[in-house]
Amino acid sequence: MRIAKNSVVAIDYTLKDDDGMVIDTSDGSEPLFYLHGTGGLIVGLERELSGKQVGDHLQVVVAPVDGYGEWNDALQHDVSREEFSDIDDLELGMEFEVDTGDGPTLVTVVEISDDMVTVDGNHPLAGVTLSFDVTIRDVREATAEELAHGHVHGPGGHSH
Ligand code: ZN
Numbered sequence: 163m164r165i166a167k168n169s170v171v172a173i174d175y176t177l178k179d180d181d182g183m184v185i186d187t188s189d190g191s192e193p194l195f196y197l198h199g200t201g202g203l204i205v206g207l208e209r210e211l212s213g214k215q216v217g218d219h220l221q222v223v224v225a226p227v228d229g230y231g232e233w234n235d236a237l238q239h240d241v242s243r244e245e246f247s248d249i250d251d252l253e254l255g256m257e258f259e260v261d262t263g264d265g266p267t268l269v270t271v272v273e274i275s276d277d278m279v280t281v282d283g284n285h286p287l288a289g290v291t292l293s294f295d296v297t298i299r300d301v302r303e304a305t306a307e308e309l310a311h312g313h314v315h316g317p318g319g320h321s322h
Contacts, residue, residue, distance in 0.1 A: 171196055
């Protein structure tokens with residue numbers, strides 16, 4: 163069968179950034195299972211997988227707008243160091259959930275000075291053009307229960 167909305171799909175993939183560096187891969191582990199058409203994958207990749215079938219092999223280049231978004235300067239904020247006074251071992255790369263008024267957002271500490279801390283709410287892959295190498299391993303219809311839950315059950319999925 164061909165991949166369509168509500169297909170359960172298993173893919174092997176390798177993801178590289180603009181410089182050809184491997185960011186993520188299923189090589190050496192189980193394929194990635196996802197429920198097609200529910201936003202489980204980034205938009206630009208899911209769109210290319212529609213209509214494909216087991217054994218198909220694709221190279222997909224996804225622009226930031228269809229991936230993790232453009233880099234946005236406005237998502238970097240300087241915060242008074244005092245705001246972090248209850249954290250003993252503040253260091254670069256630490257992640258915090260903050261309330262921005264639009265709900266909780268994950269931010270990463272990108273700079274620390276004596277009195278200020280710069281946090282960044284951009285996704286680590288924002289602004290990056292993504293290159294996927296994908297092989298489709300399995301396609302099946304989702305069960306009614308999977309559709310109700312919005313995720314895959316069984317091998318590669320939830321086991322609850
Ligand atoms: Zn479930």
